Amino acid sequence: MGERTRPLPTTGYAVLGLLSFGEELSGYDLKKWSDHSLRFFYWSPAISNIYGELKRLQQLGYVVARELPEGSPRNRRVYRITDEGVDALAGWIEHEPVEAPVLKDQALLRVWLGHVAGKDRVLALVASEEEQARRMIADVSHSLERATETMGPSYAGLVEQWCLRYATARLEAFAELRRTLSSLPEPAIRTRREALA
Amino acid sequence: MGERTRPLPTTGYAVLGLLSFGEELSGYDLKKWSDHSLRFFYWSPAISNIYGELKRLQQLGYVVARELPEGSPRNRRVYRITDEGVDALAGWIEHEPVEAPVLKDQALLRVWLGHVAGKDRVLALVASEEEQARRMIADVSHSLERATETMGPSYAGLVEQWCLRYATARLEAFAELRRTLSSLPEPAIRTRREALA
């Protein structure tokens, strides 16, 4: 239907996606929900970004707004997806090329620079990353349990299952890295000083 | 040492990190190398971005440039990290807070919206993502083999090992998702139409 010369940024479709589950939600709601869902496999936009996207989606007719309580300004403004919005979202899923997945992991970047950081620092970093991974596993597990209880099988549940597996692998990969590095005598690791010598 | 009111963007440290291995490299070299290393666990900046960062790093005194062949303009310009650059990098690793890891996966975003996409579309998407995962595993394996052969144990090798495990887990998670979804009768999945009914 809508011939868009340039499609929305992915954030736009993510917000539209959150609304595609059928509920009327405010910008504030959307932020909270994305922190508990999108965050694990995509990313959670800043609240100001969400407000901006909602404005754009409204202008495109993909969502409609309503004030709560009715007629009062500056209180709670909830959004609902329109049929055009669902069409646009379906069109994006169907026709837009799927961008390659990206992992941005600063901890790994620092491990990779171990010849600058030193073995002790790297080991500490990895240990703390394992902690972080455990927390993430707990968070995802929690989301998954709730989703399964209240909704039964769902696409969201499948994705959470995926995330749980992935987070677990992450933890194990760090644990193995730590074991390997621990057992390696310091001189076995090529340091910058050696490399430049 | 260097009191920076605002630190570099992470890209800057990534470029500095590529140079911290001690070789003299051009912007073009850096791009190619980052495509074969950083890409798997951080991300590979656009070539124009790399040129920009090199300029900034040079102004800060973290790298020095040299023309090749000597004295000829507009040919090949290689960069070398300075001691100040190593200090800045070490300072970043030591003192800057480690940002939470981010996974940006458009395929999962679409699976999550399966109630809009439909089961068939999701299954196709997952299958193609499995293919992508296999290619990634092959790429990382290749990098890892070369690194291990030529360098012996190294931090870069440890990170590649990590990436290989992670990529494998990714493949398995998609395979399991596909099996689960395949065995699920279509009506068991809550669709948008049902949700709104």
Added chain:
DNA sequence: CGTTGCATGTAAGGTGTTACATGATTAC
């Protein structure tokens, strides 16, 4: 009565991308 949470939005600025411009060298 002060902090936290709810709630919305604007403005400025940083980061990074695509598109463009340029030109040499190498391979077919």
Added chain:
DNA sequence: GTAATCATGTAACACCTTACATGCAACG
């Protein structure tokens, strides 16, 4: 000779974040 690769860089723009501004409601 012409296409691909090597090689560098600028300009315009999209995207997103932080900081700021505002105000109500609930909790202690």
